[in-house]
Amino acid sequence: MDDDRDEIHRLVLAYCRAVDRLQYDDIRAVYARDGIDHHTGFDGTADEYVAWLRRVLPMLGGTMHIVGNHLAEVDGDRAVAETYGTAVHWGSPADEPALNFTTGFRYVDRLVREDGRWVVAERFAVREWTRSDAGLRRDAEAAGPRGSRDREDPVYRLLDELSP
Template identity: 45%
Template sequence: MVTDELAALLDERAIRRVLLTYCRAIDRLDIELLRDCYWPEATDRHGPFTGTRDEFVAWVGPLLRRHTMTMHHLGNILIDLDGDSAHAETYGVAYHSGEPPGDVRWNYVAGFRYVDTFARRDGQWRIAARVTVIEWTDAWEADRGRIGGFGEYLPRRDRSDLAYRRPA
């Protein structure tokens, strides 16, 4: 009995890690890491987009580059395991800042849920199907300034970000 419970905890931990890795990949524009969160034949329905993993990655990359910053936060995560399959409902909030066509910088925030089916193959969990449910959104014109005083630790939207360097 304890062995089954431990196995379930480890499976849930692995699924949570995929969810968190997805957020890092999105926020750091790490397209290869993003691709690795999904099985090759996975599907994603994300706002106006519906398609395969590779189609999603090709669609979301240019969309994210329009923003100067994104930050995805995950909250409640409910995972139901069923052998080598799992269903997960994940609540989150995503912040976006950028300059769409025109000269005004906008901040955009969305409350959402990821409703996912995960599949385990060769001991590895990945997304098999995802639907993103947008619960609410808000947008406002932003001041162009940046709060100073944070030195070298400014965020980067690539693998030069501090998260990849592992500070000592």
Template identity: 50%
Template sequence: MDRALQDLIDKQAIREVVLTYCRGIDRLDFDLVRSAYHPDAIDHHTGFDGNIDEYIAWVTPKLSAIGGTMHHIGNHLVELHGDHAISEAYSMSTHWGGPEGIGMINFTSGARFIDHMERRNGRWAIKERWAVREWTRSDEGRFVNPEGPGPRGRRDASDPLTTLRSSLE
């Protein structure tokens, strides 16, 4: 295959790893989150350093206690180095809802996901991630109720995406 075409295919596969992680985190689908990492991967987040299983054990109760999150990926640059790659994806993530006393809630952060990606057996996944927090702002008192009835995001099997996917299987 032409090298330029293979590079595009590899870069798209790497971008999809990052987006898979975001969908998994936002939907509380931790199997999906896990699928973005190699089994021996390491993750570095604010307040956490460890392997993927430890990361999921750490983040699950934090995210399950709040109303929701939404991760947006912006600039995303991928540098290919054979079966290794550097992926730098800018992210803005909003966290909302939750009871008092669980720590900071209702905030938006700007961050970069700096990932050492590795291709193993033809599959790209995260080998090591640094979630580099650039800034955080409090959104306390800024959230408002929906203006009317309509589709709402859910973090369970009743989410519109899950419902659509089920109807097509």
């Protein structure tokens, strides 16, 4: 059962990376074939959700999802998980509140084992609070590694070194 909980936790982390790096196929892979998502501003199937993200996420300069508390209750091939997190969103212009905000959320997930792996059958992305960060973002203070919202991000270069 601890292996199941670990796999479910890793699924949540994979989702966050996929959103932050704009890896839409990886986002879709988190959901069951008939998965459903309920987000602020969206309610529908996983396929519709990914299509919505393809329209919404490019309007932002970036996102960073930070996961905290995570509990998963497993019952055979079904589970419920609750994951607390914070998501930072930024865009241009930097003083636009709709593009520059931080939100506290909980992913409340109903999961199923499908084709031998855990997937989200239904997700409630519960927004607990939102804070405007408009006008607060600043440029980096010195040269150094920067994130990229594609396969050019440093994490993929290192992951690619793991296997040929």
